[in-house]
Amino acid sequence: MASELKGLKRNLEEAARAAVDATGKNQQVAKDNEAKLVVEVERTRSEVIANEGLRARFEALEREAIADRNTHEAVAARLREISVGASIPGLVLRWEDTPMIPERPVKPNKAVVLGLASFMGLFFGLILAVGCELADGRIRDSAAASRATGTPLLAVVTAMADGGTSDLVLLSQPGSETSEGFRRLRAALSSAPGQTGPRTILFTSAKSGEGRSFCAMNHAASLAMQGMRTLLLDADMRRPGLSRQHLQSQEGRIGLSDYLDGSAEPAKACHPTTLPNLYLLSSGNMQANAAELLSGTRFPALLEEAHRWFDCVVIDSPPVLSTSDALAIARYADRVCLVVRERASERRELRRAADLIRTSGGILAGFVWNEAPHKSRSDSDTGPSMPVVRPVLKGMADEIVLPARRPHSPLQNMPA
Template identity: 55%
Template sequence: MTSPRKSESLVPATPRSTELAVATEPTLYLPKVEVGRLLGILLRRGWLIILGMVLAVAAMTMYVKTAPKIYVSTGSVRVSSHAPRVLNIEGLSPEDSKDLEQLRTIESDMKSSAVLARIAQANGLFTATDFAPAGSSELTVIEMLAHRIQVELLRGTRKIGISVEDTDPQRAKRLVLSLVSEYESWIKDNTDELTRRAGEGLAMEEEKLRESMETAEGRMQEFREAHPVPGLEGREGSGPVTDQLGTLNSQLTQAKSERLRLESEYESFKKFDPEDPDSLGGIANTSRSEEVLSISRALQAKELEFAKIKERYLFKHPAYKEVEREVTSLKANLVEAVRSAGHALEKSYHVALENETKLQGEVEGARTVAIGVEGVRSKFDALKRDAEAAREMHATVDKRLRETTLTGVMAASAIAWAEPPFVPEKASRPAKKILFPLAAFAGMMGGLTLLVATELKDGRVRDSASAARATGAPLLASLPPLQAGREGDMVLLSDPASPTAEAFRRLRAVLLPPPAKPEARTVLFASAVPGEGRSLCAMNYAASLAMQGQRTLLLDADMRRPGLSREHVRGEFGGLGDYLSGESDPAKSCFPTALPNLYLLSSGPMRDDAAELLSGTRFPALLEDAYRWFDAVVIDSPPVLSVSDALAMSRYADRVCLVVRQNASERKNLRKAAEMIRASGGNLVGFVWNELPVRAKGHLAPEPVVPYSHSALAGSGDTTGPGSASGENTSPTIT
């Protein structure tokens, strides 16, 4: 056996970049929502949804037949905005319902435990076995009644809606009527009790206030007899003493005003300047100042005349001298008049001052007498106010006591029927129109949940998109189903016009080495688990290459179980295992097939040490030797998850193609197989989607076998190719 052409082929190289992947993400082209897959799931497992709906509807039917019928009686009451009001005492007045909070209070009171207990007692619910189980406590009956009664304030109105549920329609109506009547009775009882307590308290208070009133009136009468002051019971400020003091105060005020007037006038005369007649402008117009003012006006007129004379005559002219004498005389008269008036005003001022002083003394004396009288009157007024307050309080309490007596006989409730209840004709529960659709929906959701759980638990790959997502590799070709019994054929020979044959031709076109890398001639077909159709794909892909004119070596590398070469394994022939162990020449295991240019290298007898043999250096050397004689090498490997043989060979193959069969593999197995191939250095370029149906164990499909027409090649030399009578085709010799 010759050594490999390239030393680097003996050592696993770094993982090659995928040649066929156009995008960095092979599953990028897949749609986010696969309608076909969803429809497929519904077609496969839709019976779970139908089953869930049928079971739910059947269960609901049984429930409806066995469940007791519930009747609902409804009514409503109107709440008046002004309830009858007799008293203004808090707690004694009937309920007022002007505010929303008060309406809510009425609504809450109608559902209180006290009212419910009265209803249960009035209707005999504590002993009714058809209402509550026998032996139930009163609290249990009240709680059951509370669950059956609904009291709700209708939004935007002053009405309170009432509804009662019961198995007896007649009793449901009675309970609605009883709720209103018992509530009114409960309100009346509460009011009567409050009225009684308030009456007792008011009676005691009235007795105390009567005694207090009589005591105050007695003290006032005793004070009146002890102090016989005139005008004591008159209005404030009356009486001789008070009148005298008022008169003196008035006289004193007048005297003070007169004195101030004379003082002001006297000061004005004292400030008079004969050279300045205008200084008399501040003197008041009185009898004393009238003469002075007339002289002053005459002086002013004469001075004007004198000023004109000065302009016409000299000082020696008789007319000038005459007017001058008159001016001088008027000035002298004015000074004398002012002096005389001043003396008169001074005397009048002193007289007014003496009169004011005298009146001041008289006022002080009268005030001293009035203070004593006013003290007596103040004490009397205080006693009088106390007596009047006691009389008023007694009158008020006495009036309230009489009103309280009338309160007990007046209606205290502010509610009246707006819509009286009727006996219900039809049961409201079970509500068939709601329960059956709801049961069908719940059954559908339960079936859908079971469907999803079953689908997730199944995990089998049912379409190529799921396989692409699991492997992270693109789809290379899709093999349609074959006719029954043709699963082991070489389709390109038996039915070259079939869709399956065309699918292998497409696979050949996809895996064809690019012009830039023509040396990539080895393709390894692998699968995650047995039964995926790996050998069928390897055989037909190799046949497609041979039919294209390429010398193709189909290498059966599955040394764990008989595969493509099981018909070629004889005792006298070696195989791949014998060659790798150094016991045989590979030429003894290389068979020309019925298809020109296609040769099969058998696996040989089954071996347990296949993994160790494939991990050695003889397998890459075999590939290097095969490259000298063949244009392409196709390897059929064992399942990846079953044994490690495929992983040992994948690093030496130029391309690895994973075969995925519909409904045969699980997503986790595919993902694991793809990751293991990449981790071992294999170049996983894509997968082949095999739509062949998975058969039961009792109906196994025939496994593919490569047809051959010649024995194994000689150890050396040339032999004529298969199907050639003239010896044109030269067979390879592997040394």
């Protein structure tokens, strides 16, 4: 057993020495190969550097050759031109005749330029005109007013003839075209035979200065002249209108506003006018809370009582866009007439006024196109006024006689 172990130990030592010797030999071979590779790399690098130098030199020579070839071709072409020019005799090229001058210029073509300029001027002029028309939203004709309000034209009130001084044209100029306009308005608002026509007609406008009081007064006059007992109710309690002259008298200070606030009876505010069958219910003192007074229950009660004594009630109200007074009473009118004056309102304002009337419950029958010129008025003269029969006997304010009716004021039995 011991001899076997010694044999194995000896074999292992021999194997280790053989492995060490083999490893040393392999290492030496690797070092020799590395040295050879280094030498080969250096040689290859030298060859590559030499080749790069040759390539750069070749490219430079190629560029020089191309430049020399181009120069040669240019010189050859020039020599050919010189030789051809030298071969032609000098007398061959000469002027045979003086050049002709054209009778008219070839450019510019005046006809074409003038036609193009005319077309462009017309085109841009039309664009400018359309732009100005769209930018100016004011109502210019009755067709534009009809489109803006969505209602038909009832009548056209033309300008009064020269010499007309009274606002009541049906009396001052009965044969004028203006009077005929109000007769057409009366016919347009009347009903067919056998039918009940509108008994309460309200006149208003989008803005002030369009002639609503003028139209209301003359329409009431046309009804009175037809034999209908008519009450002209001045519902403008913010600025003196139809009742302006009447308010200057002591008895005229009592009016619609006093009845609505419960301080007076309507009989004291109702007065006959200079025209038979036509009565005026004064507006009374100016009120800041006119909208609240008109929105109460006393105004519809007043209309109900008025219908017992009058065939028709014509109401003159403030402008729609200025105050809400007209909207408060539009629902109580059988018909609402919108008065439109040329260039007085814009399309959006007129459309808004018509929408507000419909929204408040009013029946917008149509519009009156007023061509009468607007008169500049001071604060004390804000519109046409209705003349009344004065003075009223003291203590007899409620004893106004109506033809073929009761011998006292139409509204005297109405509760205060």
